[in-house]
Amino acid sequence: MGAPALLWPPLLLVLMLFGQLPVTLAQSEVCYVNETIFQVEENKNVTEPLVDIYVPKDQEVVLGPLSTPFAFRILGNQLFLNVTPDYEETPLLEAQLECRKGNTVVTQLRVFVAVLDVNDNAPEFSFTTKEQDVAEDTKVNTVVIPEADLQATDRDKDDILYYTLLEVTPGASSFFSLMGVNRPALKLDRSLDFLKMRNMTFQLLVRDTWEDKVEPSHTASATLVLNVVPADLRPPWFLPCSFSDGYICIDAQYRGVVPTGHRLPFPLILQPGPIYAVDGDQGINIDIIYSIIGGNTNDTFTINADSGNLTMAKSVSSPMTFILLVKAEQADLARYSVTQATVEARAVNGNHTLQFTQRLYRGMVELGSGAYTAVKDAASPFKLLRIQAVDPDFPDFNSAITHRITNCSEFTMDGDIVLTTVALEQARVFYAEVEAISTVTQLTATTVAEIRVSGLEPPSTESPPSPEPGGTTSSTASEVPGTSQRPTSTSSAGGTGPLPPSGIPGEDGIGGDSDGQHFSTVDMAVLGGVLGALLLLALICLGILIHKHYGHRFHCCSGKAAEGKMSSFDNQAFLSDPKPSWDPTPDPEPESDLAPAEPPSAPPSPVPTVPAPPSPQTLSRSHAPESPTAAGAGDSPSAVRSILTKERRPESGYKAVWFGEDIGAEADVVVLNAPTAEADGAGDGGEGSDDEDDTDPNVGPQQDYTYI
Numbered sequence: 001m002g003a004p005a006l007l008w009p010p011l012l013l014v015l016m017l018f019g020q021l022p023v024t025l026a027q028s029e030v031c032y033v034n035e036t037i038f039q040v041e042e043n044k045n046v047t048e049p050l051v052d053i054y055v056p057k058d059q060e061v062v063l064g065p066l067s068t069p070f071a072f073r074i075l076g077n078q079l080f081l082n083v084t085p086d087y088e089e090t091p092l093l094e095a096q097l098e099c100r101k102g103n104t105v106v107t108q109l110r111v112f113v114a115v116l117d118v119n120d121n122a123p124e125f126s127f128t129t130k131e132q133d134v135a136e137d138t139k140v141n142t143v144v145i146p147e148a149d150l151q152a153t154d155r156d157k158d159d160i161l162y163y164t165l166l167e168v169t170p171g172a173s174s175f176f177s178l179m180g181v182n183r184p185a186l187k188l189d190r191s192l193d194f195l196k197m198r199n200m201t202f203q204l205l206v207r208d209t210w211e212d213k214v215e216p217s218h219t220a221s222a223t224l225v226l227n228v229v230p231a232d233l234r235p236p237w238f239l240p241c242s243f244s245d246g247y248i249c250i251d252a253q254y255r256g257v258v259p260t261g262h263r264l265p266f267p268l269i270l271q272p273g274p275i276y277a278v279d280g281d282q283g284i285n286i287d288i289i290y291s292i293i294g295g296n297t298n299d300t301f302t303i304n305a306d307s308g309n310l311t312m313a314k315s316v317s318s319p320m321t322f323i324l325l326v327k328a329e330q331a332d333l334a335r336y337s338v339t340q341a342t343v344e345a346r347a348v349n350g351n352h353t354l355q356f357t358q359r360l361y362r363g364m365v366e367l368g369s370g371a372y373t374a375v376k377d378a379a380s381p382f383k384l385l386r387i388q389a390v391d392p393d394f395p396d397f398n399s400a401i402t403h404r405i406t407n408c409s410e411f412t413m414d415g416d417i418v419l420t421t422v423a424l425e426q427a428r429v430f431y432a433e434v435e436a437i438s439t440v441t442q443l444t445a446t447t448v449a450e451i452r453v454s455g456l457e458p459p460s461t462e463s464p465p466s467p468e469p470g471g472t473t474s475s476t477a478s479e480v481p482g483t484s485q486r487p488t489s490t491s492s493a494g495g496t497g498p499l500p501p502s503g504i505p506g507e508d509g510i511g512g513d514s515d516g517q518h519f520s521t522v523d524m525a526v527l528g529g530v531l532g533a534l535l536l537l538a539l540i541c542l543g544i545l546i547h548k549h550y551g552h553r554f555h556c557c558s559g560k561a562a563e564g565k566m567s568s569f570d571n572q573a574f575l576s577d578p579k580p581s582w583d584p585t586p587d588p589e590p591e592s593d594l595a596p597a598e599p600p601s602a603p604p605s606p607v608p609t610v611p612a613p614p615s616p617q618t619l620s621r622s623h624a625p626e627s628p629t630a631a632g633a634g635d636s637p638s639a640v641r642s643i644l645t646k647e648r649r650p651e652s653g654y655k656a657v658w659f660g661e662d663i664g665a666e667a668d669v670v671v672l673n674a675p676t677a678e679a680d681g682a683g684d685g686g687e688g689s690d691d692e693d694d695t696d697p698n699v700g701p702q703q704d705y706t707y708i
Helices: 002-027 395-400 521-562 616-621 677-682
Strands: 037-041 051-054 060-063 072-075 078-081 092-101 104-116 129-135 143-145 162-167 176-178 186-188 199-207 219-229 237-239 254-259 276-278 288-294 301-303 310-312 320-330 336-346 360-366 401-405 411-414 417-420 429-438 444-454 670-672 705-707
Touching: 060 072, 072 092, 078 092, 129 143, 162 176, 237 336, 276 288, 288 301, 301 320, 395 401, 401 411, 411 429
Parallel strands: 037 104, 129 219, 254 336, 360 444
Antiparallel strands: 051 078, 060 092, 072 078, 092 104, 143 186, 162 199, 176 186, 199 219, 237 276, 288 320, 301 310, 320 336, 401 429, 411 417, 429 444, 670 705
8 A cells, every 4th residue: 555655646747747738739729818817007008018919820819899999909919908097987998809710710818907996086066056045943953954965976986085164154163064074964053043144154175085185185165055044033023122132122112192182183202212113033024013902091092003103093181191002913923012102191281382492593595596495504504404393391292393484485494494495596684484383282483584695694693673473573673773674575476574674784784785795604714814824924023023122131131040150259348238228229320322221130249359350250240230238229328339330330439340341351340439438438338449540531520440
């Protein structure tokens, strides 16, 4: 058993060799290829041959009919790829090779090319912009747009898509989000509010890779527009209302007053305004229906179902208060609100009257204005002239007061505004009587409107005479002495109006307009500005002249003020009288041209006894005038006089130091000696000095002096 077992391996080897030999011989007689399956990436242009085909000498190879059309070609005995493969179009290419001997197919071979998928396509949305309406009362976590409507497609079948929702409208991301990063369904995260956010826009992004920086990576985007559709969430709101949180209205309550014994034919004037309600849902804004559901005793009041105007159906005989419950209901009868309207019936006093806000109204119209031109207020030309009468005792009747002009057909009343009825081509002044009538109490009142046709003349400050009924001026009107009362004139349009007396400004007297000359407030302001400019120019010229002629005095004074204090010296040789005289100083002698007079100032410091050249400070102090303490009154022996002077005085009996007028010149110091003992006693109490015989012509023939 052992020997045969050892012979099995060589035997098997021989059998295999002999068994393979027929195959090799057979291959040399038929077509064959080394490989039949290939892999090629899509979008890759393959130029090399895919495989070599071994064909016997007496045979030829061609592509069979089962080959992928136009995908392959045979050149010689080599198979080439004829197209750029695209996985999305044909993921598998097949080449059928037929080896023929004449018309007989000897061998058939099949070669397959598997196209490998490459991320070469971007994802795509089926839409560019999607607009979706979302009801305001949609519940939270509700899917607003399903995933199928927002999902993108990618031709790369193996790609996984990732979605991102970006807000375009600020704050919109707090209301909506996606179900997941791979699930683009849009869901609601927060309750909607039509008043706060009516439209929201998002940008939906999709990417075929998880990371955006990976290559290759492709993205796509689309726009989502969400419109919030208002829902019927709020009842009607009575206006005006206040809001507790910006969305809940605290309904207004209305108040009004009616007279007893009268039935008002017009809607009641209520506070804070007429009865009016709106739908609380502004986006819906459905019509409102009004009705009175309570408090209407004896059906005294009625309300208009469409407008909400409250009127009286009958009069009230005695004072009382009505508390009406007014209902505002939506036209679809879905929601309603109720509020109160308090109406007080008051007794009207029998002695109250109407009153105008002004005794005289002044207006102006431009010359040449046509019909139906509004009259401007003369005091404020940019405002219209308004003439209003009020009932001070019953202000609720003010809306029932009408106005009309009784004596001047050139003007008419439109409410409280005055309008022209004809073209005004002539400059003149009209005095129109305005009558006010209360349609409730039938009370009347009149006033006067002064209307100037030109609009260029400032309003008059005087009041014209009050016209009496019929358009005539009262004979009791004040008149200017020397003038006479003018009669009533008839206007060109047929109306009559009282003309103002000659003493009223604006007539032939002061500021008359008979010559057609008028001056407006602007003209007078311009004139005042010109006069003010001329006055300012005159003041400037006057200041220049004063500075030119008297400027040196100011410089002198300023120089004294700027100087510091001088060192003081005690003159022991000159002692003043211990009891100086305080009598008034006599009038000074006329000074020379070189020394102008100066006002009195503080007493000068004592002059030093040491003979030395004076310093500039000393020279400047030599200009100080005499003071009452240094100069006695008259020629009294006990009078004390200043030893400083700017001129050589002809008087005798005292000593003095005289300086030249020019500060910069050399000082000329002269000591004048008293000729008599009496003068010496009145001077310095015995101070000696040398006498000289020379005579100075500037002092006098009897004066002695000594130069130091």
